[in-house]
Amino acid sequence: AGAYVWLVRTLLDLSSRAGQQGRLADTEAHLRRGLALAREHGVAEIEPGLLYNLGVLHVRRLDLAQGLELLAQSRHAFRGLANPSGEGASLVQMGSVHRMLGALPEALDALVEGIEILERVGERAQRVAGLIVLSGVYAQIGIAQQAIRHAEEAHDLADADSPDAARAWLGLARAHREAGDLPAARDAAQRSIAVGQQIGWPHLHLDPLTELAEVERQDGRLEQAEARYREGVALVASTDAPDLELMLQLGLARVLEARGDFAEAHELAKTCADQARRFGERHALIELHELLARLAESRGDPGAALEHLKRVLEFRAELFSRETDVRVRNIQVAHELRRERERSTQILRQLTRRVMLSQEEERRRVASDLHDDLGQRLALLAVEIGLLGQEPPASSSELRKVIGRLGVSAQEIAEDVQSISRHLHPSLLEQLGLEGAAQSVCEEASRVHDLEVAFAAEDVPRNVPDDAALCLYRIVQEALNNTTKHAGASRVAVYLRGSGKELRLTVSDDGQGFDG
Numbered sequence: 001a002g003a004y005v006w007l008v009r010t011l012l013d014l015s016s017r018a019g020q021q022g023r024l025a026d027t028e029a030h031l032r033r034g035l036a037l038a039r040e041h042g043v044a045e046i047e048p049g050l051l052y053n054l055g056v057l058h059v060r061r062l063d064l065a066q067g068l069e070l071l072a073q074s075r076h077a078f079r080g081l082a083n084p085s086g087e088g089a090s091l092v093q094m095g096s097v098h099r100m101l102g103a104l105p106e107a108l109d110a111l112v113e114g115i116e117i118l119e120r121v122g123e124r125a126q127r128v129a130g131l132i133v134l135s136g137v138y139a140q141i142g143i144a145q146q147a148i149r150h151a152e153e154a155h156d157l158a159d160a161d162s163p164d165a166a167r168a169w170l171g172l173a174r175a176h177r178e179a180g181d182l183p184a185a186r187d188a189a190q191r192s193i194a195v196g197q198q199i200g201w202p203h204l205h206l207d208p209l210t211e212l213a214e215v216e217r218q219d220g221r222l223e224q225a226e227a228r229y230r231e232g233v234a235l236v237a238s239t240d241a242p243d244l245e246l247m248l249q250l251g252l253a254r255v256l257e258a259r260g261d262f263a264e265a266h267e268l269a270k271t272c273a274d275q276a277r278r279f280g281e282r283h284a285l286i287e288l289h290e291l292l293a294r295l296a297e298s299r300g301d302p303g304a305a306l307e308h309l310k311r312v313l314e315f316r317a318e319l320f321s322r323e324t325d326v327r328v329r330n331i332q333v334a335h336e337l338r339r340e341r342e343r344s345t346q347i348l349r350q351l352t353r354r355v356m357l358s359q360e361e362e363r364r365r366v367a368s369d370l371h372d373d374l375g376q377r378l379a380l381l382a383v384e385i386g387l388l389g390q391e392p393p394a395s396s397s398e399l400r401k402v403i404g405r406l407g408v409s410a411q412e413i414a415e416d417v418q419s420i421s422r423h424l425h426p427s428l429l430e431q432l433g434l435e436g437a438a439q440s441v442c443e444e445a446s447r448v449h450d451l452e453v454a455f456a457a458e459d460v461p462r463n464v465p466d467d468a469a470l471c472l473y474r475i476v477q478e479a480l481n482n483t484t485k486h487a488g489a490s491r492v493a494v495y496l497r498g499s500g501k502e503l504r505l506t507v508s509d510d511g512q513g514f515d516g
Contacts, residue, residue: 028057048077048086052093059097062246062279068097085126088117092130099137100283107137128154128164132171139178145466147175166195170208173215182219189215206232206244210251217255226255246275246284253291266295286315374416381409434469435460435496438476442494445480452491453480459498472496472505479507487511 035050055070071094078086091114098107111134118127131154139147151172158164169192176185192208213228229252236245249272256265269291276284293308384406393399429437435457446453464472476494483489489511497504 028054031057045081048074048081048083048090051077052086052090055090056093059093059100062281064097064100068094068101071097084117084121085123088114088121088123088130089126090114091117092126092133095130095137096133099133099140104137104141108134111137124157125164128157128168131157132167135171135175136178139175144175144179147178148172149465151175161195161198163199166192166199166208169195170211173208173211177211177215177218182215185215186212186219206235206248209235210244210247213248213251213255217251217258222255222259226252226259229255246272246279246281249275250284250287250291253288257291257295262295262298266292266299269295282315282318286312289315374413377409377413381406381413384409429466429469429473433462434464434472437469437473438494438496441473441477441480442492445484445492449484451484451489454491454493455496456494457496460496460503461498464503468503472503475505476507483507483509483511 031050031054035047035054051070051074055067055074058064058067058070071090075087075090075094078084078090091110095107095109095111095114098104098110111130115127115130115134118124118130131150135147135150135154137147138144138150151168151174154171155165155168158168169188173185173188173192176182176188189208189212193205193212196205196208209228209232213225213232216222216225216228229248232248233245233252236248249268253265253268253272256262256268269288273285273288273292276282276288289308289311293305293312296302296304296308388402388406393402431437432440439455439457442453442455445451479494480492483492487509489509492507492509495506497506
């Protein structure tokens with residue numbers, strides 16, 4: 001058995017080297033031979049790793065359904081061997097496939113569980129990979145700051161000048177691009193390219209090169225985008241990487257369309273469509289036939305455009321059916337996650353509704369403050385200034401008194417505008433941090449409402465995540481607001497305490513309560 005273990009491990013090593021060089025056919029041959037030997041001779045401890053690598057390979061070759069099934073098998077095999085590192089890595093890869101299929105709730109479930117497992121066992125490399133994919137999912141659903149935060153966390157975990165660092169820079173580039181910060185995306189992509197060139201792995205160079213080309217295209221820098229795409233097409237010719245080749249050629253065709261070179265764009269799109277059909281890549285086929293429809297319309301051929309649009313509808317229907325099948329299979333494999341996901345979805349809906357109601361209430365409050373208070377006071381100030389201009393006081397001393405009174409009114413209005421501004425956007429959080437900002441809002445409430453507010457803080461971290469700090473700050477704000485409006489209190493105590501990875505906020509007063 002020991003000899004077979006050594007042989008299978010050697011095949012695994014050979015497959016890894018072939019994969020780094022982009023020789024996917026050799027990679028698959030080594031993995032399948034190793035899997036056959038492991039099953040024939042009962043080398044159970046190696047079989048999950050072979051299933052995992054085969055799953056990753058099928059994903060790379062765009063066979064997503066088969067890749068997902070193999071990864072699910074590897075996840076359960078790793079769990080059976082009590083190997084949490086392998087289970088976490090499998091979940092991360094499954095999350096990546098779900099994202100490619102557009103199944104974002106399933107992607108989040110798998111990624112979050114996988115990253116948590118990897119963090120518990122201290123597995124850094126796969127955790128970095130999971131954070132990068134998680135960043136991409138958040139970017140895809142429009143939560144840009146969360147996407148950037150996870151990409152930065154991946155970058156902080158990665159060793160400098162390593163494959164992980166290159167992938168982390170790439171993830172950060174994609175997050176910034178989805179957030180609309182193209183200069184930051186360009187810088188991160190260029191850094192990823194530099195690391196990839198230093199290491200010498202083709203894929204570590206090609207992936208960020210493709211990302212950089214897309215950034216240039218979105219930024220309207222079409223000449224630079226075309227040069228990047230053509231560089232990538234030339235490089236990918238030396239590797240067996242159909243996913244990258246298809247992505248590069250599709251991007252180049254879009255650039256050619258934008259530059260008005262419709263003939264070359266049409267020929268390249270047709271070539272890409274043939275390649276996508278060979279690999280069954282329906283997502284790319286949809287984009288390609290949409291592109292071909294636009295190109296046909298630009299040539300004045302509405303009939304051809306209509307045919308391409310019909311193909312788009314066919315592929316969308318087929319893709320929906322295929323993704324549905326994949327989801328059903330995955331639910332069968334991961335049945336234990338379904339109830340938790342349903343509970344999480346329900347909670348998310350409730351929270352979303354509360355957020356929307358809170359935002360609407362905030363808008364109503366601001367509108368009331370502006371119209372009923374500031375608007376009327378400004379109107380009164382304007383009337384008084386007008387009367388002063390028509391009938392100025394006879395004596396200079398009386399004039400100074402009137403001007404002084406008007407100045408006080410203007411200053412009070414300015415202070416109230418500043419208060420509303422701080423309430424809408426707490427710049428104090430950026431300047432003072434959570435502890436200082438919370439203390440400041442307590443002091444302001446005490447001064448404005450003649451209320452005794454006692455603030456205390458203990459072991460509050462200096463660098464609280466932005467979203468958590470804003471949430472706690474708003475809670476303090478709203479609690480003090482409710483106290484002054486409804487509680488009839490004379491004293492309020494606000495206590496903020498840090499403990500390990502937890503922050504605890506307590507707000508209490510001596511006012512009247514209510515039955516919940």
